[in-house]
Amino acid sequence: MTEEQIAQIGLTWGLGGFIAYMVFIIFKLAKDSKAGKFGTFVLFLGLGLGIVGFLAKKVIQWILGLS
Secondary structure, eight states, X not given: OOHHHHHHHIIIIIHXXXXXXXXXXXXXXXXXXXXXXXXXXXXXXXXXXXXXXXXXXXXXXXXXXXX
């Protein structure tokens, strides 16, 4: 394996795991603060917007065939 392949695997799986952990943290924060449905939605919207941006970048690259 080349260094580039190792970095790509680490970025894909490592960042994917980190994103899943962040979703768990946001869910636990909403649950512990008893935010309710709307509050949980706002937390996921505000804190999860960076996740959506990262995933949108990957999808756009896939559609355009850049990666």
